[in-house]
Amino acid sequence: MPQLTNYHLTFPRGIHIGAGGVESVEESRESVPSDTLFAALLDTWRHLGRDVKEILPENGEPAFRVTSAFPFAGGVRFYPKPVDLRELFTDSRIKEFGAGKNIKKIRYLSEALIERARKGEFLDNELKKDSDDEWACKFSVQGGALWLTEAEIKELPESILFYTDKSNGKEQKKERPLEAVMRQTVFTSQTAPRVTVDRISSASNLFQSERVLFNAGCGLWFGVAQTSSLRLDFATLLAALGDSGLGGERTASYGHFTFEPKGELPLNAPQSAAYLLSRWHPKADEVALLANSAYKLEAVEGWLRTPENAAAQRRKRLWLVAEGSLIAGNPQGGAADVRPEYDAKSGETIAHPIYRPGFALALDWKLKPHERG
16 A cells, blocks of 8 residues: 655745746745645756656656645644535534635644544534634634644644743743634745846846745645655655755745655545645546536646756646645546747747646545535
């Protein structure tokens, strides 16, 4: 049975994963999409002097599949919120949500909550009424974006559970009350001014760049499932990527990380539905799976890099099924060639494929008994 090996990544200087389109560095995601992570690992493999076809053979099964990288806080891993609220709450509770402003804030569920939900349990009892008489998480951090259970609170890092009292001329570590713990953040966004200088005119251009910074004891986690007989020394590959950095603005020291393996989980083939932990690009014979699925699409674009002596160019835009989607079947996915296409007269060509990986990695999800479609 395949195993999902989990890794926790710590970013001392933060990370920038573009969220504002191909032209913008002003916004950064707090997570790393699986296609971005896989592409970075593949590029690192090439820089180590290895053949990329060892990992990604043409029209074949990749040597490994990865989830996207999601937040963790201490010993608590968070997973993307499923796109269908009917898989989390009873119909009667959903009817009570109204505008549901607090429910809309939820972006991630803790591992304990996801385990309960994907085995068929509703999570109504993990909600409470707030001061405005609206339903909200009983226990959460990050302003309600990260939902967890009461039992998991003790697994949060000391930076969230404790504070330093400097009164009376001495420092003392004191425990925060629960209400204060729930006001703490796992990550924050910081915008800094940057400048570029034109190589010809020496004219300067000021712009803003955002990075995501993580609280002490917090960072991102992802899982990897090795699928081929190659059996990579994945820790060595990950260490090389950590040294070179992940994401954008690496010249400003963003994206460099250290990592720690955090155990393995069995990967059972989805029976009722697949809960996506990665982005997914359906193969032609998989498109029909979407008919009875609950899913969200995300447009992916950006710039390509090639070992050829070619100028920077934009990749084709590609639509991928997002993490948190619930797919009626066992999705596999593939890699799409996103080389730009030019008029033959332009003389612009790239001889090799530029792959955007969309290999699915999912957990089995037991669907609740309701009408879908």
